[in-house]
Amino acid sequence: MTSVVRSLVRTTLCGAVLSCLLALGGAAHADALDEGQAAIRRKDYAVAVKLLEPLARNGHAVAQLRLGELYYHGHGVAENNDAALTWFERAARQGQAEAQVHLGNMYAYGLADPGNDRDPARLAAQWYFEAARQGHANAQYSLGILFLTGTGVIQDAQEAERWIRKAAEQGHADAGLYLKGR
Template identity: 40%
Template sequence: MMRSVGPAAGALGAGLALWFGMATAAAEPGAGLREGMAAYERGDHDDAAGLLAPLAEAGDARAQYLLGRMCFYGHGLPQDSGRAATWYRRSAEQGYAPAELAFALALDGGWGVARAPGEAVAWYRRAAIQGVPGAMWRLAYHYRRGLGVARDLAEAWAWFDRLAAQGEEGALAEREWLALVGLDETALARARARSDALELAMESAALGLWIEAGPAVPEADPPPP
């Protein structure tokens, strides 16, 4: 049975359209990838699998992510969560942020791999530094609850603050709640300093994103329970 990903799951889609829009502006896909994506989007999953599989085998991170998604949902390929996780991992290891989030979700929920919340946190962090809102939500949530990582309300506040800076109203409420009941003055000062450091780290990552990012692709999201 697939595991629920918790209250923050609904946040996975929030803001991802903006992130993927930036990725689209950064680079144009090659013809094969473009054709494979077009086939996927119009529901020609068999054609999409035929076009994307050679690219994925050749090491294209975007094709690997999409092939993983197709394996996960059984779109044009046999449904296979384990195979999906393998493709997500191969893409994530190349630094492709949507795959980093997808692989983190697989590790967090035990979908096709052994459940490993601590390892999931590390992958959430990699995607979060690249500005993927779903990963930022999950990372903040894990620090707030102490899931797979030592509980750290200041770190959680810092990530909620970065989300709030992107206009996420839910993150603003979480941040204010932590400041009210979870952090004393010293801890809040540390949280603010941490948020400033994260802002710089994310800006540095964004410089690389504009150069290396590929086309828009379907967002990483959990399956229905």
């Protein structure tokens, strides 16, 4: 074999090996995530934390969401709203809709410090909006209620009904009840 052919073969083999290793690494992450979520379902929270925390620290949005939920509820770890907020925010900033809803709830219910010069209701509305525009029914309903009451947003009955209707169209029970009662 000529040196050019050997170099080409070596490069091709290295690329193939690297692709396999990356695929296996991705599979390992998926396995750990699946196992972590299965541990949550069977209420084995200590195992869930052990499996999810490394993934969350490495930027996996779903693992960050689940770890935030564990801290929020005090499952497998001490209940800690600050830690829950941190994990929810990391996942929310990656576009994870469920984390955006949790973050909105924490601001709406006064469980998160908005920092200086920040309105918690406005932050709640912003996070609900991010999730609502992704089609998250709970976020759509919550955003609709904020528009209905003028909390964190300018009060607007038409905008409220638009978001609540979107939630109802997805089967959100409270949104459906609200629309029936109008």
